[in-house]
Amino acid sequence: MMNIQIGVNIKRFRQQKDITQxxxxxxxxxxxxxxxxxxxxxxxxxxxxxxxxxxxFGVSTDELLGYDKAAVEMEIQKRIAKMDELWxxxxxxxxxxxxxxxxxxxxxxxxxxVTYMHHLVGGRTAESSQEKILSHAEELLAxxxxxxxxxxxxxxxxxxxxxxxxxxxxxxxxDKAIACFDDFPSWWSSKEQHIEQLFPHxxxxxxxRINVNIVxxxxxxxxxxFRTLWLSDKTFEEKDRLSELLAEQIKTFCAEAGYExxxxxxxxxxxxxxxxxxxxxRYDTAAKYYEKYxxxxxxxxxxxxxxxxxxxxxxxxxxxxxxxxLAKY
Numbered sequence: 001m002m003n004i005q006i007g008v009n010i011k012r013f014r015q016q017k018d019i020t021q022x023x024x025x026x027x028x029x030x031x032x033x034x035x036x037x038x039x040x041x042x043x044x045x046x047x048x049x050x051x052x053x054x055x056x057f058g059v060s061t062d063e064l065l066g067y068d069k070a071a072v073e074m075e076i077q078k079r080i081a082k083m084d085e086l087w088x089x090x091x092x093x094x095x096x097x098x099x100x101x102x103x104x105x106x107x108x109x110x111x112x113x114v115t116y117m118h119h120l121v122g123g124r125t126a127e128s129s130q131e132k133i134l135s136h137a138e139e140l141l142a143x144x145x146x147x148x149x150x151x152x153x154x155x156x157x158x159x160x161x162x163x164x165x166x167x168x169x170x171x172x173x174x175d176k177a178i179a180c181f182d183d184f185p186s187w188w189s190s191k192e193q194h195i196e197q198l199f200p201h202x203x204x205x206x207x208x209r210i211n212v213n214i215v216x217x218x219x220x221x222x223x224x225x226f227r228t229l230w231l232s233d234k235t236f237e238e239k240d241r242l243s244e245l246l247a248e249q250i251k252t253f254c255a256e257a258g259y260e261x262x263x264x265x266x267x268x269x270x271x272x273x274x275x276x277x278x279x280x281x282r283y284d285t286a287a288k289y290y291e292k293y294x295x296x297x298x299x300x301x302x303x304x305x306x307x308x309x310x311x312x313x314x315x316x317x318x319x320x321x322x323x324x325x326l327a328k329y
Contacts, residue, residue: 099115113147
């Protein structure tokens with residue numbers, strides 16, 4: 001949280017001007033003891049004095065108050081990083097404490113406000129707690145409208161519109177919920193698609209961008225496919241067989257085509273297989289999938305930390321098969 005440094009700054013600016021407390025007090029039409037108390041931090045000038053004092057020293061009010069934008073931004077980034085770290089480790093209570101403290105200290109930072117609203121919603125999907133959403137509906141809608149009215153960062157505006165849609169859906173107003181996405185870009189109007197089109201087809205830059213898009217779209221499509229597969233009425237053994245079959249076919253195709261980004265795409269298959277195997281308490285199969293998932297992960301240490309701490313894997317972590325997987329990382 002920002003500390004008010006006005007007393008320290010008054011003393012510093014006064015000394016730079018080489019004037020006494022008595023002379024400065026005379027200029028400000030206050031007593032010398034009052035100036036002395038300001039500089040010792042015992043009292044603060046009346047708010048009506050801030051602009052005249054800043055004007056006298058030839059500084060901005062921000063400088064006088066000791067407001068350092070770079071330092072504030074650094075502190076916000078530090079808080080956000082801490083929240084990410086706690087979440088990855090499954091320390092959700094500690095994460096909430098850091099989040100609420102950050103919201104208190106930086107109520108005008110829209111990144112923190114969006115994170116707080118996601119916390120109230122309980123997630124990003126229709127499976128979020130409807131009771132929790134409805135109990136906070138007024139606060140959530142007010143926060144969303146504030147961001148949509150005041151924020152100029154499109155990413156945060158889209159997040160706010162998404163949260164607003166979730167609230168309207170919980171309230172049974174599906175038409176209002178869908179309308180929240182009217183200003184969202186389509187798949188084909190995405191940032192990644194437009195960047196790809198900046199470069200002539202066949203050039204090195206174009207190939208680099210299109211490979212990134214293939215991985216992004218491929219992972220997304222496979223996640224959606226395997227969610228429907230694992231939630232289908234097929235037997236568990238059939239789901240497992242189809243997952244392994246597609247993984248092997250992707251490996252073969254990418255190897256023969258010389259495509260180098262296989263791991264990220266395969267990681268999507270293995271993650272979905274591990275998640276749903278764990279949900280169905282098929283722990284040996286879940287361990288098999290998560291071992292392959294970690295082999296594909298761009299940051300296997302961070303992924304392993306998540307697996308070692310997230311509550312979702314509590315029962316899985318008790319099995320010898322999964323303990324053997326985690327022991328490798």
